Amino acid sequence: MSEQNSIAIRFKNVCKTYRLYTSSRRRLLGLFFKSVPHKTKHAVVDMNLTVERGEAVAILGRNGAGKSTMLKMITGVTFPTSGEIYVNGIVSALLELTSGFDQEFTGRENIYLKGRILGLNDEDIAKLEPAIIDFAELEEYIDQPVRTYSSGMKARLGFSICVNINPEILIVDEALSVGDRAFRDKCTKKVKEIMQGDITLLFVTHSPEIAKAFCTRGIVMKNGKIVFDGTIDEAIDYYATKY
Numbered sequence: 001m002s003e004q005n006s007i008a009i010r011f012k013n014v015c016k017t018y019r020l021y022t023s024s025r026r027r028l029l030g031l032f033f034k035s036v037p038h039k040t041k042h043a044v045v046d047m048n049l050t051v052e053r054g055e056a057v058a059i060l061g062r063n064g065a066g067k068s069t070m071l072k073m074i075t076g077v078t079f080p081t082s083g084e085i086y087v088n089g090i091v092s093a094l095l096e097l098t099s100g101f102d103q104e105f106t107g108r109e110n111i112y113l114k115g116r117i118l119g120l121n122d123e124d125i126a127k128l129e130p131a132i133i134d135f136a137e138l139e140e141y142i143d144q145p146v147r148t149y150s151s152g153m154k155a156r157l158g159f160s161i162c163v164n165i166n167p168e169i170l171i172v173d174e175a176l177s178v179g180d181r182a183f184r185d186k187c188t189k190k191v192k193e194i195m196q197g198d199i200t201l202l203f204v205t206h207s208p209e210i211a212k213a214f215c216t217r218g219i220v221m222k223n224g225k226i227v228f229d230g231t232i233d234e235a236i237d238y239y240a241t242k243y
């Protein structure tokens, strides 16, 4: 395998800066005029990172450390202000489950829409469709427009697509909770099953025990920077004693 092929994710000097305005009018004007007064928030600062294929990496850090921003840039939900991001493989992100859905399309049509966005062709999606529908437990609603779904039903469909498309890179935010208790338990079981397979995993968690159970490498983030990168045991120790 060439060096490039063995890499799943690479960040090169990646920065993400948000502009904070005091009103929505100023935010709108700010799209056109750089001189509109605003504050800046550096959510990710000059980040360099390489994740090899098959690695399982826990990302630790307090609220606001920049974890979600980093993950959203990998999935393409948001873009870096500067720097380069290289992603190699089909990414499934258990983050914003309903992003990419068209409200007017039926559940079944949205499976195809989201599947294509994730890089699959219609033939592949057709093969996965029964498993996706079965897991989502939407029964007769699958041919109704998604706008008629409850938020829990939409999330269930989004989750089911993400976990059933056989992703090569899986991004999980532990804080995510989908549907009722029974469905959540089913989701946890399914994610554990996928995590144990041959997959590249990025896992945001505040729990050292869970991080240890699934990951071999740990990254600690603070104020938009990676302050520690090493084995999971060292990272947990750093987070507990030196953060």
Ligand SMILES: Nc1ncnc2c1ncn2[C@@H]1O[C@H](COP(=O)(O)OP(=O)(O)OP(=O)(O)O)[C@@H](O)[C@H]1O
Residues within 6 Å of the ligand: 018, 019, 020, 041, 042, 043, 061, 062, 063, 064, 065, 066, 067, 068, 069, 070
């Ligand atoms: N769309 C946005 N506009 C402005 N600021 C933002 C936006 N998204 C994130 N931020 C800011 O960027 C910083 C990093 O946020 P981020 O959500 O990446 O942190 P996090 O480590 O994921 O936190 P948490 O553990 O609470 O999810 C925070 O200060 C946050 O307020």
